[in-house]
Amino acid sequence: MNETRSVETRSEAPLRMGVIGIGWAGQQHLEALSARADVEVVALAGMEAELLGQLADKHGVASRYERWEDLLDSAQIDAVVVAVPTALHAPIAIAALERGLHVLCEKPIAESAERAEAMVAAARKAGRVLEIAFNHRRRGDIEMLKGVVDRGELGRIYYAKAWWLRRSGIPQPGSWFTRKESAGGGPLVDIGIHVLDFALHLMGEPAVTAANATTFAEFGPRGRGGEPSGATDFVFDVEDFATALLRLEKDAALTIETSWAGYRAKADEIGVTLYGTEGGAELVITGYKPVGRLRVFKDDVGPEKETELTAEPGRGHAAVAETFVATVLAGPDAWPAYDGSLALSRARIIDACYESARTAQQVEVSA
Ligand SMILES: NC(=O)c1ccc[n+]([C@@H]2O[C@H](COP(=O)([O-])OP(=O)(O)OC[C@H]3O[C@@H](n4cnc5c(N)ncnc54)[C@H](O)[C@@H]3O)[C@@H](O)[C@H]2O)c1
Known part of the structure; x- marks a missing residue:
């Protein structure tokens, strides 16, 4: 030692x-x-x-x-x-x-x-x-949006949707990424976890009480949806698309949508939409640009108001x-x-999503 x-x-x-x-x-x-x-x-x-x-x-x-x-x-x-x-x-x-x-x-x-x-x-x-x-929560645009939320500009956020959708981006097909044993799952646990993390962070860390999820594996098992790996022991036993409706404490909800592969617009997209009692906001990051398009929606000053905010690129790692x-x-x-407990709470949500998808039932999330 x-x-x-x-x-x-x-x-x-x-x-x-x-x-x-x-x-x-x-x-x-x-x-x-x-x-x-x-x-x-x-x-x-x-x-x-x-x-x-x-x-x-x-x-x-x-x-x-x-x-x-x-x-x-x-x-x-x-x-x-x-x-x-x-x-x-x-x-x-x-x-x-x-x-x-x-x-x-x-x-x-x-x-x-x-x-x-x-x-x-x-x-x-x-x-x-x-x-x-x-x-990803350290992106400049996410940090700017967090400031909007923390100043109370959106009121109470009762619903949010967060997504990371790839058109054809299965990582290293056949590698550890596409094996349940070594990766734990597909895009939900790989990239969905980032948007899950920043969505809950933006919403002020509400407890997730239950998950209702579906997963699909329509591309990977056919050797499609990413650069062919040429692996002789090709294994793909995870999902390549997942969606989850998460019930949150205090009558709130969050939807997550994530794909490694799927027929959609070519540019990969990361985003989040927040719906609050006093305003809403949407951030859309297309093609991995360092700064996404961030808009805040309000109508408290007469006619419907839409403001576009420009953040600086974040510092990531x-x-x-x-x-x-x-x-x-x-x-x-x-x-x-x-002590890692925040990430553990995310892991419990992901586990509940996979269990919900497997059983086609809503699954409670343990605290
Ligand atoms: N935060 C992010 O944005 C982000 C992005 C990509 C990957 N990741 C995470 O980072 C981790 C690695 O992902 P990656 O894309 O870099 O994977 P990778 O497969 O490209 O690299 C894995 C590395 O681990 C090394 N390794 C494997 N077994 C080892 C051993 N026994 N001893 C020493 N080294 C060993 C390999 O040699 C390789 O250098 C994963 O958990 C992944 O989820 C995070």
Whole structure:
């Protein structure tokens, strides 16, 4: 086991961090952390040997590992990023927390709420930070919309609809992404979780009481809906389209719609519509533009009023990294609030959706 430095007693030296996973997500974290003066990325793990060397050289990372176990065993670090296939989140995060490390883990927290519960329990037992990367809520347009809501401009929001719809974007068909065992599900848990997260965040975190969901798998099993992978052991046992009606406390509701593939307009679209007692708002992000079209609808000044607001691009993973590092450096009093429980609540909703789709029944969501 490595000798973990005690962050409680650390000086002004930078936080020493490791990053596990060098796919798209791991690279976002590596870029974000390497740009910080208060962090030193000292260890990197990934199974793509050439890429590992290139990234480590580019960011001056001294220690490179193929296996995550070796990184945790050898690297002298305070904290670690977990950016690997979802089913590895729980084993790596728990092993890291047990070694006294703080953990910044990619979304979804885990492939099931049960596994997520074990991660949160490990964070609480270790007294360390477990934070999950919900970078979409850190978009500039979402943050601007949150300001509109928090100023009370929309009144009480009683209904919202959030969506992330791809025309033909099954990620790496046949890879870990398209296997229930390793991913936990399809677009609902992969991209739907981002819009679920920011919709509930915008609505002020109402409790979700029940889920009524449907899922479909019309493209993936036929080898359509994304770049063919050529995998000989092609498996696609998740959905490629999902929709859910979520009942919320205080007579409110939220609809989620998400697809990896489906016949619709070519440009992929992310969006949210909020319906409040004093106003409404709609944000539509087409083709992954850094800033979406944000409109606020009101009629409280005479004739119907529509205002278009323009946000700055958000900082995504850089903002996630900033919050994580600031929380760790703030010291032990700040840590208990970041134990992964928000992400666990999202996992319980996703589980309930899959159960509802499987049984064709409404399913209650446990608190
Ligand atoms: N927040 C976001 O916007 C966002 C975007 C994409 C992916 N993700 C999440 O990030 C995670 C990774 O996704 P990705 O797209 O980067 O996946 P990927 O398949 O492109 O990369 C996975 C990485 O994990 C590494 N890995 C796998 N097994 C390993 C092991 N035993 N030891 C060390 N490394 C190992 C691989 O070598 C690879 O570098 C997933 O949980 C995914 O849901 C988040």
